[in-house]
Amino acid sequence: MQAIVNISLKEGVLDPQGRAISHSLNDLGFNxxxxxxxxxxxxxxIxxxxxxxLRQRVARMCETLLSNTVIEDYSIDIPDEE
Amino acid sequence: MQAIVNISLKEGVLDPQGRAISHSLNDLGFNxxxxxxxxxxxxxxIxxxxxxxLRQRVARMCETLLSNTVIEDYSIDIPDEE
Structure with missing residues (x-):
């Protein structure tokens, strides 16, 4: 079964990579x-x-290894769940 | 309006980071x-x-900057579209 984990920086945490992409897109004319x-x-x-x-195990994986929960949020999507 | 771009390596392209995570999870007992x-x-x-x-513009951004279309696929999700 497949599980998809989306990991994003928490709000308020600086995202220099995102900032750089934003500037580059503006420079390319995507104002x-x-x-x-x-x-x-x-x-x-898995x-x-x-x-x-599955969801329970993946949450454990996120807490243990996949996500840095101090600065990152994670969400788990299980396509076969419905 | 928000757009979400998911970028993944094409099938067949080696993913050493994924391989490393997989090994680490196995080592941690997630067999x-x-x-x-x-x-x-x-x-x-945007x-x-x-x-x-919006979708058209974001596709252009993917082709121009966000995605390396030689080795990566991208998909565009627009939550407000429905």
Whole structure:
């Protein structure tokens, strides 16, 4: 089963990469861009058939390794859940 | 209006970062993880009210700067579109 983890910087945390992209887009003529934030998307293929248990395990992975919870938020999406 | 761009490596392109995460998760006891792929998620705040035009502009940004289309795929999500 697949799980998708989206990791983004918490609001208020400076995002220099996003700032750089924003400036570059403006320089390229995309003046309508006012703000850019860059996050990570992690796709996990996991041998688990129960969506509830999968979500629980992936949350554990986020807390343990995938996300730096001091400065980052994470959200878990399980496409097969519906 | 907000646009979300998800950028992932094309299938077949080696993903050493994903491989490293996969190994680390296995070492930490998450043995059910069989594959990990890492991509980017870029959140853009754009002064544009027409979703169709927004999508078109963001596609142009992806082709020009955000994505390396030789090795990466991108998808555009516009939450306000529905």
């Amino acid at each position: 309508e861009v006012s703000d850019v934030r860059v996050g990570k998307q992690i796709l996990l293929e 041998d688990e058939t129960d969506p509830a248990r | 059910e993880v069989s594959d990990v792929r890492v991509g980017k998620q870029i959140l853009l705040e 002064d544009e009210t027409d979703p169709a035009r």
